[in-house]
Amino acid sequence: MQHLITTTLATLLLSALTLNVQAEQTGQIVIPEKVKADIIKRHPKAMDLQASHETHFKRQLLEVSFKEEGSEEQILELFRDDNRLFTNELLLDDLSEAPETIKDTLQKNFAGYKLQKAEMIANPNGHGEEYEIYLLAGGVNWKVSVNEIGEIVEQQKN
Numbered sequence: 001m002q003h004l005i006t007t008t009l010a011t012l013l014l015s016a017l018t019l020n021v022q023a024e025q026t027g028q029i030v031i032p033e034k035v036k037a038d039i040i041k042r043h044p045k046a047m048d049l050q051a052s053h054e055t056h057f058k059r060q061l062l063e064v065s066f067k068e069e070g071s072e073e074q075i076l077e078l079f080r081d082d083n084r085l086f087t088n089e090l091l092l093d094d095l096s097e098a099p100e101t102i103k104d105t106l107q108k109n110f111a112g113y114k115l116q117k118a119e120m121i122a123n124p125n126g127h128g129e130e131y132e133i134y135l136l137a138g139g140v141n142w143k144v145s146v147n148e149i150g151e152i153v154e155q156q157k158n
Contacts, residue, residue: 029053031064034083045069054078055154056121056130056145061086076119089132092118101150102131109152110137110144134158 029051039046045068054063061078068075076089095103095118106113117134129148134141141158 029062031062032083035062035064035079038079038083038085039064039066039077043068043075046075054132056132057123057125057128059086063089078121087122087124089119089121092120092131094118095133098131099148099150101148102133102146105146105150105152106133106135106144110135110142113137113142116141 031049031051036049039049043066046066047069049064049066051062051064054061056078060081062081063076063078065074065076067073074091076091078086078089080086092098095106095115098118098120113135114137115133115135119132121130121132123129130153131146131148133144133146135144136142142155143158144155145153147153
């Protein structure tokens with residue numbers, strides 16, 4: 001009987017590890033249960049949770065995006081490595097809400113760019129904002145993070 005229990009537990013553990021590895025290999029990031037519970041507590045109708053890793057204000061963060069049932073609005077929340085909420089990302093309709101330094105930097109470094117999506121992240125620990133901008137320039141899709149004074153913090157081809 002004890003052998004059967006041990007074998008069953010080992011099989012369950014191996015299955016859980018395999019699913020976790022498969023999810024990460026397919027590009028899916030596993031959202032910690034504590035993060036899911038926090039989101040559901042504040043947004044009981046949250047659905048379609050998806051995650052990615054991002055760096056803002058020199059911190060590695062987990063971005064979780066989701067929608068609430070009955071709404072098309074995407075909600076973006078950033079979590080610290082201790083699974084606690086760090087801040088939200090605010091979707092911008094365009095860059096008219098961003099400082100001129102942001103637009104100047106983009107024009108200088110990505111001349112003739114076409115904006116695809118822009119997000120603003122306010123620093124919850126004090127002064128500062130970062131802008132996460134998805135754009136098309138020179139036939140290449142870019143994800144660019146720029147701080148409020150126009151310095152490129154990170155850029156990567158998508």
